[in-house]
Amino acid sequence: MSAPESQIFIVDDDDAIRDALGWLFRSRGHAVRTWPSAEALLDSGEIAHCGCLVLDIRMDGMSGLELFDWLHEHGHTLPVIFLTGHGDVPMAVGAIKQGAFDFVEKPFNDNELVDRALAALAMHREQVSKRAALQAIEERIAQLTQREIEVMERVLAGQMNKVIASDLGVTMRTVEVHRARIFEKMGVRSAVELAQVLAGRKD
Template identity: 60%
Template sequence: MTPCAYLVDDDEAIRDSLAWLLESRGVCCRSFPAAEDFLAAWEPALAGCLLLDIRMDGMSGPELFDALNELGNRMPVIFLTGHGDVPMAVSALKKGAFDFVEKPCNDNELVNRVIEALQLDANQRAAASGADSVNEGLNRLTTRERQVMDLILAGKLNKVIADELQISMRTVEVHRAKLFDKMGVRTAVELAQLLAGKR
């Protein structure tokens, strides 16, 4: 799914000007006139970041933020705040919002923060996808391949692994090749790096 800045603001003039500004800098932008509209369109696969006005008719920006957090939203959120909304914005930051920008704001600074938020989202998704593929690899290992892997990670040589598991060196080599293939690594060092912090 194409990463986008999802802009939620009940002020049509602000929506139009911010959408134009973002698109003029090459940022995909989709805008919504109400928090409820975005909530109805939200799905876990959405990639990008959110620009939320704090005060809106109906559901407020912070209320939408809380609802999205409960649904498992991982997109970074930037709040657009009026002068009196700073304490509310600070409270949202403590709950994990990416940033808040006071209106009226410096156009370029706002777009730069949106671009940083998009990059953060892309990095987080890449890391999550990497973790998923490591888990998939681990789940595909047989019990024997796991035993061989644990002994390789303990720094043991094939001959010692063969003795400990009471199998031939050739069998250890076959298991080793299969588990390296399933984990997408070429060496024991790569395997150790891939699994650092996972075990």
């Protein structure tokens, strides 16, 4: 609750490892929650509060890799650090290429693991704020009517009002009205600002 999305989650079916990791992070002042299995974590519904997931690969039931895939498929994009005592190269390569934050073999170096986890948390905070910004834009776009979107597309294409007007088969005045509403709803004051805001995001 103090740090809603900055908690470190640890999933490992080995009690000893779980306790050791919990102690490790807590001793350095970081909020940590531990889970004995992937299912336990998912069932808790707490996944949204996770800022960094330290995941054992070999577990009974759902494996770490399976949980990783599940999270991806369900849009939960958060940094995952895999922890394993039986990893091989192809597995590690696959995990990293699929976007895992790191892949660490046991036994691991305490300091390094903490550093990686903190780096992961920092990256997650970055992502969260960026996503928030992007979503704010999407919400504004969602407020636009269909007609306004048509006009906006053409404005962004650099077309003049008169062109847009004849293009859509309406008068210039109508385009002007739409244009004004677009600027208002999108929270900008000119076509240039609009272009800036909409830049840096793939449609």
